[in-house]
Every structure is written in C-alpha cells, then in structure tokens.
Amino acid sequence: MTIHYLAEENSILNKFIAEIRDVSIQKDSLRFRRNIERIGEVLGYELSKNLTFTDVEVTTPLGNKTISLPKKDVVLCSILRAGLPLHQGLLNYFDDAENAFISAYRHHPNNNEEFEIVVEYFASPAIEGKTMLLADPMLATGQSLVAVYEAIKKYGTPKEIHIVAVIGSTEGISFIKDKFPENTHLWIAAIDDNLNDKGYIVPGLGDAGDLAFGTK
Numbered sequence: 001m002t003i004h005y006l007a008e009e010n011s012i013l014n015k016f017i018a019e020i021r022d023v024s025i026q027k028d029s030l031r032f033r034r035n036i037e038r039i040g041e042v043l044g045y046e047l048s049k050n051l052t053f054t055d056v057e058v059t060t061p062l063g064n065k066t067i068s069l070p071k072k073d074v075v076l077c078s079i080l081r082a083g084l085p086l087h088q089g090l091l092n093y094f095d096d097a098e099n100a101f102i103s104a105y106r107h108h109p110n111n112n113e114e115f116e117i118v119v120e121y122f123a124s125p126a127i128e129g130k131t132m133l134l135a136d137p138m139l140a141t142g143q144s145l146v147a148v149y150e151a152i153k154k155y156g157t158p159k160e161i162h163i164v165a166v167i168g169s170t171e172g173i174s175f176i177k178d179k180f181p182e183n184t185h186l187w188i189a190a191i192d193d194n195l196n197d198k199g200y201i202v203p204g205l206g207d208a209g210d211l212a213f214g215t216k
C-alpha cells in the first residue's frame with residue numbers, strides 16, 4: 001500500500017481540516033459537510049494524477065485537440081453514513097463514476113468497549129477490473145475498512161483501490177496496511193497519533209456522522 005499524506009504539504013487543505021476539527025466551527029453541520037466535500041475534491045484531484053489515462057480527440061469550434069483523459073472505469077464506494085459528504089466531493093470531480101454504498105457499524109456485544117463491525121447493506125455495480133475509490137472519512141481502528149473490503153470482494157477484484165480518508169490514526173493505518181492488495185493507495189488529509197478506549201481518533205474531530213447530519 002502506498003500512503004499519500006497530503007497535510008504534509010502546506011496548502012488550503014489545512015484550512016478545511018482546521019474547520020472540521022474546531023469545536024467553535026464544526027457544529028455548523030452545513031459548513032462541516034461542505035468542508036468534508038471540499039477535502040474530497042482536493043483528495044480526488046490529487047489521486048486523479050495516479051489513474052490510467054487515454055488520449056481522446058476533442059473537437060472545438062475551430063479544430064481538434066488531443067487531450068489525455070482518465071479512463072472511465074471508476075467505481076466510487078462510500079461507507080454509510082459519514083462517507084456521504086466525502087462521496088459527494090469525489091463525485092463532483094469523477095462525475096461519470098459508477099457508485100456503490102455499503103453500511104458498516106460498530107456493534108458492542110456485551111455493552112462493553114469491545115466491538116465488532118457489522119456490514120449489512122451493500123449496493124454495488126460489478127467491480128471486476130475497475131478502479132475502486134473507497135471513501136471513509138475517519139480511519140480510526142481500520143476495522144470497518146477491512147470488513148468492507150472483505151464484503152466488496154464478492155463483487156469482483158478491482159484493478160486498483162484508492163482509499164480516501166480525511167483523518168486517520170497511526171494505529172489504524174498500520175492495521176490496514178497489509179490487509180489490502182499491493183496496488184492500493186491511501187489518500188489521507190491528516191494523521192493523528194492516538195485512539196481513545198472507545199476507538200475514537202484523538203484529537204480527531206469527534207463523531208463525523210453526527211457532525212455531518214446533526215444527530216446527537
């Protein structure tokens with residue numbers, strides 16, 4: 001897996017990350033969603049440089065021009081529900097992508113802090129030989145991403161996988177590293193060092209799904 005850590009390069013991306021973390025700004029859920037969407041746009045732009053391109057001739061009113069365009073083989077898969085604004089940001093750029101949605105939630109069997117990931121809903125086109133973009137904003141323990149990948153395998157083997165995440169923990173990143181095929185890229189906006197005993201990223205931003213959709 002190749003890791004592309006974008007906050008290492010100073011850019012406007014850092015403003016969007018600061019706003020989703022900041023308790024005095026993040027409670028504005030419209031702004032929160034839009035910031036996650038903007039991060040998806042930046043990550044989508046960066047990862048587009050790694051895709052397969054083919055030359056296409058475009059006719060202008062005054063002549064022809066050959067332009068190298070990304071191959072139309074992208075399947076955009078998002079983990080519900082926190083993945084939705086990130087999905088929208090990616091879709092703004094990959095507007096002809098096919099779309100897949102998958103639900104994954106943490107189930108605490110004995111009401112204690114240990115949990116297992118339950119994957120229930122999965123709607124996806126065939127993905128065999130295609131380029132899969134897998135959007136999950138918070139890469140905390142990494143367990144949901146791995147559970148989702150196991151479920152995806154039933155739909156075929158993608159040509160390559162690009163995981164798109166907003167904030168990850170160092171622990172989560174090392175957990176997923178060897179669980180995906182070699183031709184997997186991780187595009188991540190920010191990395192934090194800690195997880196708390198509930199599996200939340202520290203300092204992170206809190207619960208991305210709740211902040212995006214106003215639930216408490």
Ligand code: URA
Pocket residue numbers: 082138140199200201202204205206207208209
């Ligand atoms: N999901 C979130 O929304 N936040 C975390 O910190 C971890 C998982």
